[in-house]
Amino acid sequence: MTADRVEPFGARLAQRVGERGPLCVGIDPHRELLTGWGVGDDLDGLRRFTDAVVDALAGTVAVLKPQMAFYERFGARGIAVLEEAVAAVRAAGCLVLLDAKRGDIGSTMAAYADYLRAGHPMQVDAMTVSPYLGPESLAPAARTAKDAGGGLFVLARTSNPDAGTFQHARVGERSVAQAVVDTVGGWNDGGVGSWGSSTGSFGVVVGATLADLDVDLDGLRGPILAPGLGAQGGSVADLRRLFGPDRAVVPTVSRDVLAAGPDATALRAAADRWTAELAG
Numbered sequence: 001m002t003a004d005r006v007e008p009f010g011a012r013l014a015q016r017v018g019e020r021g022p023l024c025v026g027i028d029p030h031r032e033l034l035t036g037w038g039v040g041d042d043l044d045g046l047r048r049f050t051d052a053v054v055d056a057l058a059g060t061v062a063v064l065k066p067q068m069a070f071y072e073r074f075g076a077r078g079i080a081v082l083e084e085a086v087a088a089v090r091a092a093g094c095l096v097l098l099d100a101k102r103g104d105i106g107s108t109m110a111a112y113a114d115y116l117r118a119g120h121p122m123q124v125d126a127m128t129v130s131p132y133l134g135p136e137s138l139a140p141a142a143r144t145a146k147d148a149g150g151g152l153f154v155l156a157r158t159s160n161p162d163a164g165t166f167q168h169a170r171v172g173e174r175s176v177a178q179a180v181v182d183t184v185g186g187w188n189d190g191g192v193g194s195w196g197s198s199t200g201s202f203g204v205v206v207g208a209t210l211a212d213l214d215v216d217l218d219g220l221r222g223p224i225l226a227p228g229l230g231a232q233g234g235s236v237a238d239l240r241r242l243f244g245p246d247r248a249v250v251p252t253v254s255r256d257v258l259a260a261g262p263d264a265t266a267l268r269a270a271a272d273r274w275t276a277e278l279a280g
């Protein structure tokens with residue numbers, strides 16, 4: 001299949017969500033979780049943890065989101081563990097959202113976006129990116145994503161407590177967060193912000209921990225990645241309060257599911273509980 005015939009990420013995401021529900025589980029091998037699982041805080045522990053999560057969940061959830069930082073801790077061998085896992089996840093029909101939060105000048109962004117291209121040793125379906133260098137800096141990554149049928153999730157209103165310090169700052173009439181949402185909405189030409197074959201391929205990150213939704217998402221025309229559930233205090237009720245029933249929201253949970261491991265049945269049960277609550 002040539003790159004230009006790959007189905008756009010938004011359509012692929014909507015299809016998986018239709019089949020499996022919207023839950024994304026983060027693969028975050030924290031030191032505390034490795035220890036809690038009774039595996040070492042070392043390369044072998046990293047591999048056992050990763051394999052167990054992939055075996056338990058890649059056939060069940062729509063999206064798995066490995067966090068690059070936890071693999072980079074172990075150098076090239078850690079990245080190799082992730083590379084194998086990414087291939088296994090995709091082979092199981094689950095989408096991979098690489099949580100790398102990259103952001104740089106345009107020419108370097110173009111290189112980061114190669115993660116989305118067929119033939120990359122660690123090809124993924126989508127990645128998280130940071131807009132701190134300005135909206136134009138991300139444009140090359142958006143072009144690659146369009147070409148390759150990949151997706152981007154741009155940090156807009158993140159889940160950490162002091163996120164508003166920068167994200168509420170004003171750019172003319174708008175907040176920085178709103179400027180990010182508007183930029184991403186511009187990339188989603190012809191897309192929609194609900195689930196379906198036209199769901200946009202470009203999303204934003206908006207935390208489930210927000211007291212109020214202080215950005216207007218009506219022009220986004222793409223999905224919303226909503227972290228902050230469980231360990232950071234966000235709930236399904238918060239998702240409903242913030243986003244309502246119709247938007248294409250991908251709730252993402254890491255520690256609250258991962259703490260149930262290493263038993264595969266327990267991991268699946270923990271993910272299933274979120275899926276059931278999200279559907280209820």
Ligand SMILES: O=C(O)c1cc(=O)[nH]c(=O)n1[C@@H]1O[C@H](COP(=O)(O)O)[C@@H](O)[C@H]1O
Pocket residue numbers: 026028067099128157158159160205206207227228229230231232252253254255256
């Ligand atoms: O982009 C993200 O995934 C992200 C954005 C954000 O605003 N807040 C946030 O917590 N995350 C990530 O989502 C995950 C949350 O993990 P838990 O708090 O354990 O569910 C971590 O991997 C974070 O890096």
